[in-house]
Amino acid sequence: xxxxxxxxxxxxxxxxxxxxxxxxxxxxxxxxxxxxxxxxxxxxxxxxxxxxxxxxxxxxxxxxxxxxxxxxxxxxxxxxxxxxxxxxxxxxxxxxxxxxxxxxxxxxxxxxxxxxxxxxxxxxxxxxxxxxxxxxxxxxxxxxxxxxxxxxxxxxxxxxxxxxxxxxxxxxxxxxxxxxxxxxxxxxxxxxxxxxxxxxxxxxxxxxxxxxxxxxxxxxxxxxxxxxxxxxxxxxxxxxxxxxxxxxxxxxxxxxxxxxxxxxxxxxxxxxxxxxxxxxxxxxxxxxxxxxxxxxxxx
Amino acid sequence: xxxxxxxxxxxxxxxxxxxxxxxxxxxxxxxxxxxxxxxxxxxxxxxxxxxxxxxxxxxxxxxxxxxxxxxxxxxxxxxxxxxxxxxxxxxxxxxxxxxxxxxxxxxxxxxxxxxxxxxxxxxxxxxxxxxxxxxxxxxxxxxxxxxxxxxxxxxxxxxxxxxxxxxxxxxxxxxxxxxxxxxxxxxxxxxxxxxxxxxxxxxxxxxxxxxxxxxxxxxxxxxxxxxxxxxxxxxxxxxxx
Numbered sequence: 001x002x003x004x005x006x007x008x009x010x011x012x013x014x015x016x017x018x019x020x021x022x023x024x025x026x027x028x029x030x031x032x033x034x035x036x037x038x039x040x041x042x043x044x045x046x047x048x049x050x051x052x053x054x055x056x057x058x059x060x061x062x063x064x065x066x067x068x069x070x071x072x073x074x075x076x077x078x079x080x081x082x083x084x085x086x087x088x089x090x091x092x093x094x095x096x097x098x099x100x101x102x103x104x105x106x107x108x109x110x111x112x113x114x115x116x117x118x119x120x121x122x123x124x125x126x127x128x129x130x131x132x133x134x135x136x137x138x139x140x141x142x143x144x145x146x147x148x149x150x151x152x153x154x155x156x157x158x159x160x161x162x163x164x165x166x167x168x169x170x171x172x173x174x175x176x177x178x179x180x181x182x183x184x185x186x187x188x189x190x191x192x193x194x195x196x197x198x199x200x201x202x203x204x205x206x207x208x209x210x211x212x213x214x215x216x217x218x219x220x221x222x223x224x225x226x227x228x229x230x231x232x233x234x235x236x237x238x239x240x241x242x243x244x245x246x247x248x249x250x251x252x253x254x255x256x257x258x259x260x261x262x263x264x265x266x267x268x269x270x271x272x273x274x275x276x277x278x279x280x281x282x283x284x285x286x287x288x289x290x291x292x293x294x295x296x297x298x299x
Numbered sequence: 300x301x302x303x304x305x306x307x308x309x310x311x312x313x314x315x316x317x318x319x320x321x322x323x324x325x326x327x328x329x330x331x332x333x334x335x336x337x338x339x340x341x342x343x344x345x346x347x348x349x350x351x352x353x354x355x356x357x358x359x360x361x362x363x364x365x366x367x368x369x370x371x372x373x374x375x376x377x378x379x380x381x382x383x384x385x386x387x388x389x390x391x392x393x394x395x396x397x398x399x400x401x402x403x404x405x406x407x408x409x410x411x412x413x414x415x416x417x418x419x420x421x422x423x424x425x426x427x428x429x430x431x432x433x434x435x436x437x438x439x440x441x442x443x444x445x446x447x448x449x450x451x452x453x454x455x456x457x458x459x460x461x462x463x464x465x466x467x468x469x470x471x472x473x474x475x476x477x478x479x480x481x482x483x484x485x486x487x488x489x490x491x492x493x494x495x496x497x498x499x500x501x502x503x504x505x506x507x508x509x510x511x512x513x514x515x516x517x518x519x520x521x522x523x524x525x526x527x528x529x530x531x532x533x534x535x536x537x538x539x540x
Contacts, residue, residue: 113501115309132500136313173485177498195485196495202391206485209394210403259309 033272034141034265041266043096048121048263054097056088057107057120064228065220065287066126077104083220083287084124087143090279094270109177112256113137121263122255126218128179129254138259141268142252143280148183149222149294150240152214153207153230158240163299164188170213175200179251180216183243200225208233214240218251220288244298316504323496323505331489331512337406337478338516341413342471349418353425354451370422377419382480386412390484409481417474424466428459461531468524472517479509489513 049055058077062068066084073079080089080099092102105120112123113136122140129139150172152158157170167188173195174181184194195212197203203215204225217225222239230237257264274280301307355363355370377385389412394403402408432455440450460467482491489509496505 109498115313116306130499132502136309136501176494181495182499193487196487196491197485198483202483202485205387205391205395206405209391210397211391211394211405211485 033268035269035272036262036265039262039265041095041269046095046263046266047261049119050103052101054092054095054102055105055120056102057105057112057118057123057125058084059125060106060108062125063221064224069287078102081287083144083283084126086283086287087274087280088124090274090283091267091270094273095266118258121261122257122267124255126253127256129252130179136259138257138261138264139254140257140264141271142254143271144253144284144288145250146218146220146253148180148216148243148251149219150214150243151207151217151222151225151230151237152240153235154238156213158214159238161241161297162295163297164243167214171195171211172214172216173197173203173206173212174216175203178217180218183251184216187243200229204229204233208235219294239294241295241297244296313501314503315507316502319496319500319502319504320508323493324508326496327489327492327505327508328512330487330492331509333406333486333488334475334478334490335516337410337413337481337488338475341410341417341478342474344410344414345417345421345470345474346467348414349421350425350456352418352422353429354448354456356422356426357429357451357455358447360447374419374422377416378423380416382412382416382477383483385416386480386483388412389415390481405484405486406481409484409486413474413478413481417470417477421467421470424463424470425459427466428461428463429455431462432458464531465524465528468520468527472520475516475520476513479513 056077058067061075062077062082062085064074065082067077067082068075068079068085069081070079073081077085077088080086089099089102092099107120107123112125112127113133115136127133127139129142133139150158150161150167158167158172161167161170164187168191170190171192172184172188172190174184174197176196176198181194181196184190195203195206197206200215200217200221203212206212207215208230215225219239219242222242226237226239255264255267257267271280304310352370352374355366356374358367386409389408390405393401393408429451436454436458437450440454441447445453479488479490482488482494487495489512490506493505493509497503
């Protein structure tokens with residue numbers, strides 16, 4: 001992956017500016033956690049695949065702003081940078097691990113959901129929590145709630161849209177397995193069948209090739225796309241809009257566990273502490289843009 | 300052994316769920332029609348294009364050397380390039396050039412990539428057939444005044460094709476599975492629909508639904524190949540006795 005310092009600088013400036021906006025509107029509700037009281041979360045009782053080590057799985061290639069933010073730490077989860085990267089180390093610390101006791105392994109999407117024993121404790125790569133998925137795996141409590149955003153190039157049919165109905169005759173696409181894709185099919189419901197891609201990189205290639213009018217992604221990813229990924233392909237990306245559609249349940253990200261793993265209870269307890277300490281909010285402000293300057297489509 | 304494994308119930312639930320089979324089947328089937336259309340169009344083009352390549356490659360004499368060299372280079376190069384790369388290169392790369400008059404359709408370029416790749420393999424199948432025809436046939440044809448191309452067209456190729464029909468049908472079975480590769484371009488064909496279902500529900504039964512559909516095509520072709528080969532063998536025996 002080739003990036004220039006300039007594009008990184010653009011991304012970081014944008015993130016910082018929007019983080020200020022986000023900080024101004026945080027709630028102060030006490031968070032509740034899904035914790036099983038029968039599970040002991042003393043360090044020596046933790047249910048781990050390797051005793052004394054927290055083995056965390058993440059995607060094969062991790063992208064900012066989730067992990068590895070910065071020119072020299074791209075795809076390095078151990079850099080403790082990015083929202084998920086920083087979160088993993090803070091959770092680990094709450095559960096009693098030192099930084100050296102956190103080990104990252106890589107999995108594809110399929111390896112994470114295949115039946116059978118897992119060689120990691122939990123998997124974190126922006127998995128959306130859904131009921132059907134919960135039948136075969138367990139999720140932690142949500143650590144982030146996102147909005148969908150529409151990314152495109154200048155001059156395409158989606159520029160200037162104001163309502164969902166304006167998108168009816170546009171060619172939209174998203175990566176497979178994302179709620180962004182479901183959002184197109186279930187909420188926008190365009191007349192032209194949505195395209196589905198193996199990952200966002202393929203979707204961008206298709207956008208640049210003129211086969212799509214827009215890509216749906218979560219808002220933080222939209223910032224990374226327009227600041228870094230699309231410029232890398234020699235085009236100018238724009239975030240056309242973010243969505244606040246009534247019909248859609250909030251899209252919540254959770255850590256994924258093997259079904260029945262008791263560790264989920266301890267991670268939830270640690271997560272709740274971080275929420276109450278205001279650390280989650282601080283991490284969001286540090287790493288994730290909240291879309292203050294992007295047009296919001298609400299119907 | 301498999302059924303008594305402790306983990307079997309969870310494997311069964313994720314791979315062989317009757318409920319998920321019924322749920323995903325209509326969706327997979329809708330995409331599968333696209334597979335069949337792409338498959339039929341591609342196959343016709345491949346059979347024609349590959350035959351042209353094989354005939355050029357079989358031309359004799361120094362006059363045809365440049366043509367032969369081009370075809371040999373084409374076949375060598377294309378057979379060495381992974382199909383997926385060819386599909387991505389044509390499907391995303393060519394439209395991104397934004398040349399006037401060049402189509403941007405992913406299905407067009409996906410099928411084009413299949414035709415380009417499969418023609419290189421199929422040309423070699425034809426060539427094997429052409430070389431299996433006895434040299435005396437070519438010489439007899441030339442001696443009655445046919446040109447090289449006429450000799451190939453009217454004498455050699457009809458016999459050659461008959462010899463390689465089982466191999467061509469084998470390529471057909473292979474192609475009907477490989478059309479699914481165009482899903483990397485974001486084309487919603489059968490396997491893509493199965494993939495979408497799996498990604499949404501974490502259940503793999505949708506792939507079983509896709510497999511059933513692909514089998515419905517490939518098994519009859521395989522049976523037909525056997526039947527045809529057997530009939531051809533009997534006819535030849537009858538002729539020689």
